[in-house]
Amino acid sequence: MEQDSFPGLPPFPTHVSTAPLVRLSLEKLLAHDVAEIKRLVQASEEIGFFYLHLDSSSGAQLLSDADQLFATGEELFLLDLEEKQKYDFSDQNSYFGYKAQGAVVVDKQGNLDRNEFYNVSKNDILGLTSPLPAPTILQSTRTNLESFITASHSIITLLLSHLNDSLNLPPNTLPSLHRLRAQSGDQVRFIKAPPQPIDDHRTAMGEHTDFGSITILFNRLGGLQVLPPGEDAIWTYVRPLPGHAIINLGDAMVKFTNGLFRSNIHRVVAPPGEQSTSTRFSLVYFSRPEDDVPLRRLEGTDRIPPLGEDDVEETVLSKDWVIRRALGRRGNLEDIDFEKSAGTEQLSRRIKV
Secondary structure (H helix, E strand, O other): OOOOOOOOOOOOOOOOOEOOOOEEEHHHHHOOOHHHHHHHHHHHHHOOEEEEEOOOHHHHHHHHHHHHHHHHHHHHHOOOHHHHHHHEOHHHOOOOEEEOOOOEEOOOOOOEOOOEEEEEEHHHHOOOOOOOOOOHHHHOOHHHHHHHHHHHHHHHHHHHHHHHHHOOOOOOOOHHHOOOOOOEOOEEEEEEEOOOOOOOOOOOEEEEOOOOOEEEEEEOOOOEEEOOOOOOOOOEEOOOOOOEEEEEEOHHHHHHOOOOOOOOOEEEOOOOHHHHHOOEEEEEEEEOOEOOOEOOOOOOOOOOOOOOOOOOOOOOEHHHHHHHHHHOOEOOHHHOOOOOOOOOHHHHOOOOO
16 A cells, blocks of 8 residues: 655645645556546646656656655755855856755745755766766765656656647657757756744745746655636645655746646745644756757647737747746845746736636
8 A cells, every 4th residue: 555644754734735636657658548648738738737656667766766865965954054155156157056045035025035955957967067066965976866867857758758749749849859968957956944933934935937847846745835727726735745756847838838838836835734843855856948949939730829919939048048037036135126037927827718
């Protein structure tokens, strides 16, 4: 019988309502199961979030890699703040490396984020660029990181292939924009969110859409919330499930499909119930289009809605979009351009008809 909670951690409370995300099977998607692919496409169009049951040999490897990297993340964040801040590269216009708690403005009221994270570049780990300075704990786990990146990217390619076919695009159109060995903003992110003050539970990471194409997320404690589309939508928790990853689409998929696929708004708040007193660690793989890919509507199919008569697409390359979004809300409130640093949130709020 499959476990419904994570050993050693408080259980997710049963009285908290959760988002009814579809659970897809990696094994069925690998087998090109027609019904499962249809459910993938439906989830991508309706909310852009779903669970992926890692019920295959490749899925088991990814889970094993994730377990090891969770332990790495805990050690990483035990380092002294002064040591970690040596690897904050934001002043070099880079979103790789360390971000301290409170470095990002989460809303127009000036509230600051309540998590710290460390971004590890795929380009670095796979030797596509010169290695970045990094703490010893990360230098010693490069083999594990490479395995995690490779396994994650394999799943990304599978999902992109199925979505490509559903759009009636020329074969390999989407996967060819996300090659493993091409330079891109792909990264592994380690996240730590400490327990929040009892009398001041608020947003730890502000509402946003993801910058890239597809995100693979591993959580063990609650805290992630999604805002489903519609006028009367309310924030709803996404319950972490053992043996599963949480998958969501990002802005690039919205731009490629002119809004047919959804990059849904989400945020991170304090975990619910007894979980609120625990430190929340997360592990993420962000897949993004290759650096020189323009983010615009793809041609070659009538499945993607045409641009409106008055619509003008912004001319922006993937690398520039990610840098703008990743660094756009660091600094002083009065210096932040919230509109320029936004993603596809307004499209995500639309009402499906």
